[in-house]
Amino acid sequence: MINIDKLKFDQKGLIPAVVVDSITKKVLTVAYMNKESLKISMEKGLTCFYSRSRDELWLKGETSGNYQHIVSITADCDNDALVVVVEKDGPACHKGTDSCFTNPVWQSEELNEFSLQGLYQLLVGRKNDKPEGSYTTYLFEKGIDKILKKVGEECTEVIIAGKADDKAETVYELADLAYHAMVLMVQMGISVEDVHRELASRHIIDHKIKQEKMK
Secondary structure: OOOHHHOOOOOOOOEEEEEEEOOOOOEEEEEEEOHHHHHHHHHHOEOEEEEOOOOEEEEOOOOOOOOEEEEEEEEOOOOOOEEEEEEEOOOOOOOOOOOOOOOOOOOOOOOOOOOHHHHHHHHHHHHHHOOOOOHHHHHHHHOHHHHHHHHHHHHHHHHHHHHOOOHHHHHHHHHHHHHHHHHHHHHHOOOHHHHHHHHHHHHHHHHHHHHHHHO
């Protein structure tokens, strides 16, 4: 951990802070901190910024309730910019959107950005819109029993591929299992964040157990 005195604040005593969602890895906003707001952020575990327009400190969520709980703060190689990873209680943008970055400027036609959250949203769209000819639509129309059957089948396929020590086939079957598991999640109203929080809680428990064994 570096001392904040080693950070390079600009002539106005500010340093840019890129705020990132710990679950989706989406950039939520870019704000500024001064040394005081950074200290408050570290003491409270909540993002506190310096408003250049109002010339004052502001604790994110103090009026809206959309607090940002800090997971980590990391400086870049020059110590003149920060990445703040957070778990948020609500929209990050003052306009009520999940992120401040909602206006596409350019996108590659060859390269596609993929994320589990993006896949989840696509599946939600399939459930709501039910486009004809979609396999996902078929699953949602058949309902929970069919979805559970497919999850079970894919689990078996993973076991068979793994037992055969076939890495490529196991990867393929794991992808199938992950897809059908996410269809089940959408069907049951389970979000990616729900699963992320559960895994995170297990990580904490596992870490504590390891510490106890080391004593």
